[in-house]
Amino acid sequence: MMTYHVGAAIGRPRTRTPRPYRANLALSLLSLKHLIVTAAVLLLCAGLCLGFMVSVSGGNGTPEGMRAFPYPYRSMLAICSDIDGTTPREFEDVHKFLNTLDGTEMGPGLGLDVADSFWMYMGSDAAGIADREGNGNEAVMTWFQGTTETVKNAHLIAYYFERGWIDTMHSYGDFSRLDKSDVVFTRMLAERALSALAERDVRPTVWVNHGNEANVQNFEVGNRRTYRQGARPGSDAYHADLTLPAGIKFVWFSDNDRRFGRRDILYPVTLADGQKVWGFRRYTPDWSTYELDRQLREAHLDACVKRELPVIVTQHFGGGYEYQPFGAAARQALQGLAERQNRGDILVARTSRLLEYLRVRDHLEFERSGSHVNILAVDDPQFGYDPNPSLDSLRGMTFYAEDMISAGISIGGEPLPEELLVKAVDETGRTTIGVAWFEADAKNYVWAAAELAR
Numbered sequence: 001m002m003t004y005h006v007g008a009a010i011g012r013p014r015t016r017t018p019r020p021y022r023a024n025l026a027l028s029l030l031s032l033k034h035l036i037v038t039a040a041v042l043l044l045c046a047g048l049c050l051g052f053m054v055s056v057s058g059g060n061g062t063p064e065g066m067r068a069f070p071y072p073y074r075s076m077l078a079i080c081s082d083i084d085g086t087t088p089r090e091f092e093d094v095h096k097f098l099n100t101l102d103g104t105e106m107g108p109g110l111g112l113d114v115a116d117s118f119w120m121y122m123g124s125d126a127a128g129i130a131d132r133e134g135n136g137n138e139a140v141m142t143w144f145q146g147t148t149e150t151v152k153n154a155h156l157i158a159y160y161f162e163r164g165w166i167d168t169m170h171s172y173g174d175f176s177r178l179d180k181s182d183v184v185f186t187r188m189l190a191e192r193a194l195s196a197l198a199e200r201d202v203r204p205t206v207w208v209n210h211g212n213e214a215n216v217q218n219f220e221v222g223n224r225r226t227y228r229q230g231a232r233p234g235s236d237a238y239h240a241d242l243t244l245p246a247g248i249k250f251v252w253f254s255d256n257d258r259r260f261g262r263r264d265i266l267y268p269v270t271l272a273d274g275q276k277v278w279g280f281r282r283y284t285p286d287w288s289t290y291e292l293d294r295q296l297r298e299a300h301l302d303a304c305v306k307r308e309l310p311v312i313v314t315q316h317f318g319g320g321y322e323y324q325p326f327g328a329a330a331r332q333a334l335q336g337l338a339e340r341q342n343r344g345d346i347l348v349a350r351t352s353r354l355l356e357y358l359r360v361r362d363h364l365e366f367e368r369s370g371s372h373v374n375i376l377a378v379d380d381p382q383f384g385y386d387p388n389p390s391l392d393s394l395r396g397m398t399f400y401a402e403d404m405i406s407a408g409i410s411i412g413g414e415p416l417p418e419e420l421l422v423k424a425v426d427e428t429g430r431t432t433i434g435v436a437w438f439e440a441d442a443k444n445y446v447w448a449a450a451e452l453a454r
């Protein structure tokens with residue numbers, strides 16, 4: 001039995017450039033011959049090693065013995081949407097089109113796993129138009145009314161969170177102010193929000209910073225002293241000691257990123273208060289729905305497939321106030337994405353699932369006995385050693401195996417039933433065995449939400 005600690009296998013192996021060999025003029029003919037033989041042997045070894053590494057890792061930095069993505073997909077994509085300016089009606093129009101297979105105003109639904117973000121509060125004094133009816137900020141979907149403790153769309157947000165159409169906290173709310181020094185957010189608002197979320201069992205794992213410098217609730221990397229004070233002990237806005245223990249694992253720190261698809265979406269961060277968390281990168285250009293076709297253009301998607309890269313695309317689904325949330329070109333691009341998923345090209349996953357997949361894949365400990373894989377633990381450098389990873393966190397983990405008949409997967413020695421296994425020969429001709437990905441869910445949850453307060 002061999003134990004793999006695959007965490008160490010991430011990224012390209014570092015190769016040191018050899019020092020140039022200084023030929024000795026006094027080298028005899030005999031030792032020259034010796035040298036040639038030695039060099040040939042070394043070259044052969046290097047070639048074999050290289051060939052071996054390429055064959056086990058696919059040359060893309062994926063942990064040894066694993067497929068980059070669940071079979072048959074060769075890339076994974078999440079659309080990570082900020083809730084800015086989104087009313088409940090816009091939210092439902094968008095997700096009926098993206099997530100269900102029903103007929104919609106924008107054409108047949110696409111059945112994609114795309115989740116949105118949410119706000120607890122509206123603390124902005126900016127005048128703006130939120131939707132096609134001409135409503136302003138007061139119409140935007142938030143848990144509470146303004147910054148008060150009066151419940152507004154709490155039922156709706158909790159309902160859609162539970163059904164997977166919401167998975168990300170877009171910080172605690174919109175606190176953008178016309179006067180950036182007019183700060184509204186305080187720790188008290190975080191305390192109130194967290195107790196309300198816990199009461200409804202809403203436990204998001206993803207946090208995305210929002211807005212201008214008045215948004216002091218935002219998180220900052222390390223000890224950089226900026227307006228982002230959420231993790232700075234001593235600040236009136238400090239809340240990381242409450243928010244992270246409530247379940248946040250992944251944080252977007254407001255850094256724009258122009259690279260579409262990257263291996264290093266996740267990066268380790270230590271906050272100013274010493275807590276560890278995963279930072280993540282999102283592709284940020286063209287982040288409004290009417291530019292979405294530029295984000296999802298064929299060249300971008302082809303490159304991700306070819307290089308086996310995951311990508312997180314930033315969006316603002318409800319940010320506009322056009323008659324329809326998506327224009328014709330964006331709808332066509334989304335249809336193209338759905339077709340790619342249908343033909344086994346790109347797996348579309350909600351942000352929290354994609355991030356969790358990468359976190360677990362890159363830090364998985366497992367052992368092999370023949371073609372049987374036993375998953376031992378997730379050895380996460382940020383959150384520690386987890387000897388009992390849940391089935392959901394292991395969804396999609398896919399291994400290469402020698403023999404399909406005897407291939408199997410256990411978790412902590414407990415064999416997974418056949419219905420949770422995916423066995424296949426992939427595009428490289430090798431046998432793979434994986435933990436089944438989440439079951440597709442294209443149910444239209446809008447109907448049952450009609451009764452909920454909005």
Ligand SMILES: [Zn+2]
Nearest residue numbers: 082084210211
């Ligand atoms: Zn925002």
